[in-house]
Amino acid sequence: MEKYIVVAVGGNAFQTKNERGSPESYWEHARRSADFLVRIVEDGYRVAITHGNGPQVGIIAEWMLAGKSAKGLPVMTLDIAGAMSQGWLGYLLQQTIYNKLIEKGLLGKSVKGVITVITQTVVDRGDPAFMNPTKFIGPWYSEEEAKKLAKEHGWVVKPDPRGGWRRVVPSPNPTRQIEIDAIKKLLSEGYIVIASGGGGIPVYVDEEGKLRGVEAVIDKDLAGERLASAIGAEIFMILTDIDKVYLNYGTPRQKAIDVMTVSEAKKYYEEGHFKPGSMGPKVLAAIRFVEDGGKEAIIAHLFQAYEALRGKAGTRIVPG
Ligand code: ADP
Numbered sequence: 485m486e487k488y489i490v491v492a493v494g495g496n497a498f499q500t501k502n503e504r505g506s507p508e509s510y511w512e513h514a515r516r517s518a519d520f521l522v523r524i525v526e527d528g529y530r531v532a533i534t535h536g537n538g539p540q541v542g543i544i545a546e547w548m549l550a551g552k553s554a555k556g557l558p559v560m561t562l563d564i565a566g567a568m569s570q571g572w573l574g575y576l577l578q579q580t581i582y583n584k585l586i587e588k589g590l591l592g593k594s595v596k597g598v599i600t601v602i603t604q605t606v607v608d609r610g611d612p613a614f615m616n617p618t619k620f621i622g623p624w625y626s627e628e629e630a631k632k633l634a635k636e637h638g639w640v641v642k643p644d645p646r647g648g649w650r651r652v653v654p655s656p657n658p659t660r661q662i663e664i665d666a667i668k669k670l671l672s673e674g675y676i677v678i679a680s681g682g683g684g685i686p687v688y689v690d691e692e693g694k695l696r697g698v699e700a701v702i703d704k705d706l707a708g709e710r711l712a713s714a715i716g717a718e719i720f721m722i723l724t725d726i727d728k729v730y731l732n733y734g735t736p737r738q739k740a741i742d743v744m745t746v747s748e749a750k751k752y753y754e755e756g757h758f759k760p761g762s763m764g765p766k767v768l769a770a771i772r773f774v775e776d777g778g779k780e781a782i783i784a785h786l787f788q789a790y791e792a793l794r795g796k797a798g799t800r801i802v803p804g
């Protein structure tokens with residue numbers, strides 16, 4: 485029996501916070517991430533990888549706005565920017581993982597190849613998130629500039645609690661990935677698949693059953709859970725920039741969690757231990773995965789992926 489695993493990598497797989505991000509540094513980060521990801525393959529798992537895209541969509545937005553003011557180039561919509569980010573980051577992983585497989589002599593043996601699937605994630609058009617956009621994206625502006633851009637592009641802008649004004653978009657709940665059957669097929673044939681990047685391109689299904697892109701940002705961990713459950717993965721692993729999930733995080737009483745049951749996780753979640761937009765969706769995704777029949781979810785540091793898979797690092801969320 486083949487064992488399937490879905491691994492979600494965070495922003496630190498490509499760029500560290502406050503880093504400008506040259507192509508060289510993107511390659512360097514991707515190479516290092518590939519190193520950790522290939523170890524999971526060596527362990528005999530069939531692997532699907534998903535990744536975030538927040539910083540990259542912000543960068544694409546800046547490029548487009550600069551192109552507009554310098555040359556009058558049209559600004560693309562957010563779903564198209566999401567597709568660009570899937571190609572950008574997918575390519576980095578696709579090549580660095582390929583090269584790592586060559587280095588280890590695994591290509592053509594246990595692994596057939598590495599492929600990125602441009603993925604569309606379906607959201608519900610009636611999702612209350614559309615009435616209340618909460619996700620800040622892209623550059624910071626003055627109030628005046630923000631309101632001007634909002635009028636021009638039909639954006640919603642709000643003051644960012646950290647200062648300045650920014651665009652806000654809805655963050656609806658992911659329901660399923662359109663390309664799921666192709667993803668499953670590729671995995672079963674022995675490919676490493678990179679999919680649902682940035683949570684997937686948000687689309688809804690219209691009255692005729694056709695797909696339409698929407699301007700929204702889907703959480704990559706919640707979308708990763710949909711992917712993991714749909715392919716029947718044994719393990720859903722969320723790799724980030726912190727070693728474990730903590731209670732009372734950032735206070736003198738903070739306490740690392742090695743393992744928690746779903747009911748414990750729910751209790752801590754309701755008590756407000758996990759911040760919205762960072763650890764909150766990770767724990768929620770872990771809870772959903774196990775409730776949907778997954779064996780266990782793991783939240784760990786990217787550099788400890790291998791140890792975490794053996795229960796020697798990270799936080800495990802288990803049934804119960
Ligand atoms: P990623 O790009 O991997 O999704 P995030 O920044 O979204 O990373 O989430 C990881 C961050 O979550 C950690 O760096 C940490 O600062 C923050 N965090 C918030 N609450 C907690 C908690 N209870 N335990 C651990 N980390 C937490």
Ligand code: MG
Nearest residue numbers: 494536761762
């Ligand atoms: Mg995040």
